[in-house]
Amino acid sequence: MRTARKFTAMAAGLAVASLALAACSSGDTGDDTGSGKSEEVEVFTWWASGSEKLGLDALVGVFEVQNPDVEFVNGAVAGGAGSAAKDLLQSRLQANDPPDTFQAHAGAELTDYINAGQVEDVSGLYDEFGLRDAFPADLVERLTVDGKIYSIPSNIHRANVVWANTQLLTDSGLDPAATYATLDDWFVALDAVREKTGRTPLSLATTWTQVNLLETILLSSLGADGYTGLWDGSTDWSSPEVTEALADFEKLIGYTNEDRDGLDWPDATQQVIDGNAAFNVMGDWAVAAFEEAGKKSPADYVYMPVPGTDGVFDFLADSFTLAVGAPHPVGAKAWLKTIGSLDGQVAFNKAKGSIPARNDAKPEDFSAYQQSAMASFSQDTIVSSLAHGAAAPTAWVNAISDATSKFTTGGGDLAGFQADLVAAAEANAS
Amino acid sequence: MPRQIRRWGPPLLLISPTLILLGVFVYGLLTINATTSMKDIHNAAQANGREPVSFVWFQNYVDLFGSEEFQHSLKNLVIYTVVFLAGTMIFGFLWAWLLDRPVRFEGVFRSIYLFPMAVSFVASGVVWRWLLNSNQGEDASGLNRLFQMIGLPFLQNNWWNNVDVGIAAIAIPAIWQLSGYVMALFLAGFRGVPEELREAARMDGSTSWQMYRHVIFPQLSPVALSAVIIVGHMSLKAFDLIMSISKPANYQTKVPAIDMYVFKSSFDYSNAAAVGAILLVIVAVLIVPYLVHLNRTEKH
Numbered sequence: 001m002r003t004a005r006k007f008t009a010m011a012a013g014l015a016v017a018s019l020a021l022a023a024c025s026s027g028d029t030g031d032d033t034g035s036g037k038s039e040e041v042e043v044f045t046w047w048a049s050g051s052e053k054l055g056l057d058a059l060v061g062v063f064e065v066q067n068p069d070v071e072f073v074n075g076a077v078a079g080g081a082g083s084a085a086k087d088l089l090q091s092r093l094q095a096n097d098p099p100d101t102f103q104a105h106a107g108a109e110l111t112d113y114i115n116a117g118q119v120e121d122v123s124g125l126y127d128e129f130g131l132r133d134a135f136p137a138d139l140v141e142r143l144t145v146d147g148k149i150y151s152i153p154s155n156i157h158r159a160n161v162v163w164a165n166t167q168l169l170t171d172s173g174l175d176p177a178a179t180y181a182t183l184d185d186w187f188v189a190l191d192a193v194r195e196k197t198g199r200t201p202l203s204l205a206t207t208w209t210q211v212n213l214l215e216t217i218l219l220s221s222l223g224a225d226g227y228t229g230l231w232d233g234s235t236d237w238s239s240p241e242v243t244e245a246l247a248d249f250e251k252l253i254g255y256t257n258e259d260r261d262g263l264d265w266p267d268a269t270q271q272v273i274d275g276n277a278a279f280n281v282m283g284d285w286a287v288a289a290f291e292e293a294g295k296k297s298p299a300d301y302v303y304m305p306v307p308g309t310d311g312v313f314d315f316l317a318d319s320f321t322l323a324v325g326a327p328h329p330v331g332a333k334a335w336l337k338t339i340g341s342l343d344g345q346v347a348f349n350k351a352k353g354s355i356p357a358r359n360d361a362k363p364e365d366f367s368a369y370q371q372s373a374m375a376s377f378s379q380d381t382i383v384s385s386l387a388h389g390a391a392a393p394t395a396w397v398n399a400i401s402d403a404t405s406k407f408t409t410g411g412g413d414l415a416g417f418q419a420d421l422v423a424a425a426e427a428n429a430s
Numbered sequence: 431m432p433r434q435i436r437r438w439g440p441p442l443l444l445i446s447p448t449l450i451l452l453g454v455f456v457y458g459l460l461t462i463n464a465t466t467s468m469k470d471i472h473n474a475a476q477a478n479g480r481e482p483v484s485f486v487w488f489q490n491y492v493d494l495f496g497s498e499e500f501q502h503s504l505k506n507l508v509i510y511t512v513v514f515l516a517g518t519m520i521f522g523f524l525w526a527w528l529l530d531r532p533v534r535f536e537g538v539f540r541s542i543y544l545f546p547m548a549v550s551f552v553a554s555g556v557v558w559r560w561l562l563n564s565n566q567g568e569d570a571s572g573l574n575r576l577f578q579m580i581g582l583p584f585l586q587n588n589w590w591n592n593v594d595v596g597i598a599a600i601a602i603p604a605i606w607q608l609s610g611y612v613m614a615l616f617l618a619g620f621r622g623v624p625e626e627l628r629e630a631a632r633m634d635g636s637t638s639w640q641m642y643r644h645v646i647f648p649q650l651s652p653v654a655l656s657a658v659i660i661v662g663h664m665s666l667k668a669f670d671l672i673m674s675i676s677k678p679a680n681y682q683t684k685v686p687a688i689d690m691y692v693f694k695s696s697f698d699y700s701n702a703a704a705v706g707a708i709l710l711v712i713v714a715v716l717i718v719p720y721l722v723h724l725n726r727t728e729k730h
Binding site for chain 2: 083090112113115198206208257261394398405410
């Protein structure tokens with residue numbers, strides 16, 4: 001009995017202590033940084049590990065050189081490929097407790113924040129920092145909403161890239177150096193892989209990678225203008241051209257691994273690295289996975305634009321905003337200046353493996369893949385990626401994801417899929 | 431009057447913190463949730479008041495129940511709950527019955543069956559995602575590979591990737607985790623039957639089976655009811671296990687709790703609130719009769 005009472009007392013004491021601790025820790029976020037710097041900036045990102053963390057560290061290095069008076073406060077939130085950070089950001093913005101600047105995919109993903117009046121128009125900063133000339137005109141056009149720009153991109157990724165295992169292609173009797181002008185040519189190669197080696201012709205992962213594949217197939221079938229028209233209403237989702245693209249998508253799904261829904265992109269890319277799958281369509285962050293595995297191109301792997309999309313750069317970008325009601329607008333502007341600066345972009349992208357949005361970076365500072373991406377970025381037509389929030393607002397992307405998942409798991413037929421996509425467009429197009 | 435205060439005052443003062451906290455954080459927030467679900471807040475701008483919001487009564491509910499996607503989620507929830515309930519009840523009862531007879535190492539067995547409950551759904555989900563890999567034939571791994579190795583390749587299937595009944599596969603880890611708990615409940619029930627009753631049954635010449643069938647099992651029905659309620663309400667709220675085996679966007683494993691999450695992440699607060707309210711009602715339908723029943727038996 002006595003010991004039981006003692007135990008209760010201890011438990012109660014612990015509970016009180018933890019409450020007190022919690023109270024203390026929530027008090028820390030005040031202005032008392034104690035470093036003696038006159039300004040500060042809280043930068044909210046989901047760059048908490050891996051190459052993203054390295055990139056952020058490099059960026060902070062440049063920022064501190066450029067702004068010795070501004071204290072950098074790291075607001076990185078780990079987990080769920082950014083979904084944990086987005087959840088927290090959503091609550092903070094609703095509660096009028098914004099960070100000074102936050103990471104968001106450039107483009108339509110910002111729509112919700114713009115309409116809710118949570119991000120400032122930064123077109124003035126574009127003029128002040130001279131960014132209109134530094135970024136490709138196509139990109140600036142993609143970022144502009146009703147004549148205003150709401151974020152400054154820090155890096156560019158390309159979503160329409162096919163990665164392939166050189167050895168497996170050779171075993172299948174294919175020329176690893178070959179590129180495929182059309183999807184039909186590619187189907188022949190995929191058939192060859194299946195017949196000659198019995199391996200998975202095309203590796204695929206969970207829903208968002210399926211949406212990534214879908215957007216590149218739409219791009220391949222409809223062309224750059226037709227694809228862009230899907231988002232501004234000038235291409236009809238119910239048209240026979242879209243039906244044809246969806247039929248190609250359905251055919252491609254037939255070449256993929258059955259356990260796709262349980263995998264994420266590194267698992268699918270790993271299948272190509274290990275020679276268990278011949279092809280994989282994935283954004284160009286996949287190059288880091290090949291490099292980490294010690295693979296060399298073209299000896300071990302090759303890359304090319306998704307068949308039928310040569311000359312088109314399906315872009316996505318991380319970017320930084322200026323939050324409305326930012327507690328430290330001066331610090332936030334200093335951060336945005338570093339984001340847009342040549343030094344900042346070079347340091348960040350060398351570490352992260354993406355390419356600078358600016359067109360004045362020297363290619364020789366970068367890896368072979370990055371050099372090829374930079375060359376494409378400067379001369380190709382630029383279109384916005386769907387799966388990564390550049391082309392359509394979150395609700396629309398979610399609706400397309402749901403429809404795609406329903407279709408690829410066998411919950412509906414092709415006509416139903418197209419009907420779902422049409423409904424998603426009607427509900428979300430502005 | 432002062433006497434009444436002296437009588438009511440101190441107890442009221444003592445429970446008032448609880449009452450206030452419950453009032454604000456449970457019932458207050460339930461009310462806010464219910465109001466949100468009857469508005470048309472479908473984007474971020476409406477949520478923070480920059481675009482007009484109107485009161486639409488039950489329109490969100492009508493739309494939800496009318497949409498094929500939500501019906502699919504509800505169907506999944508029913509399948510999951512039925513399989514999960516049946517599985518835990520059968521295994522839990524069976525193990526408890528086996529352990530009720532004098533067995534050597536009873537404590538060891540009890541612990542082994544009970545241990546899975548100590549694992550979090552997220553951790554076991556990560557392991558079971560691998561075990562329930564849907565590849566078959568050459569690329570198989572997990573359970574499908576095991577079936578090949580023990581010569582039962584025809585048992586291979588695509589587990590949770592089956593669009594119609596795949597959700598039932600996710601109930602397997604849930605059953606694995608919770609059966610031990612149901613066993614503990616039943617075991618307590620078995621042990622709660624007074625020895626005199628067993629002796630009396632034996633004196634009357636009943637066989638072991640007759641004793642269980644007519645003396646012990648009838649005494650277990652309150653325990654069985656509690657087990658159904660506890661497991662049932664856990665099943666209706668299923669989220670973490672599904673999230674860690676599958677992904678929120680996967681159509682085959684959608685349940686209302688996942689829909690709520692996806693709605694919220696699309697800034698569709700009204701629909702998220704409506705799904706939350708629907709879930710609350712479903713759980714209440716299960717629990718309220720039980721509470722009423724408990725109340726009545728206590729009074730007797």
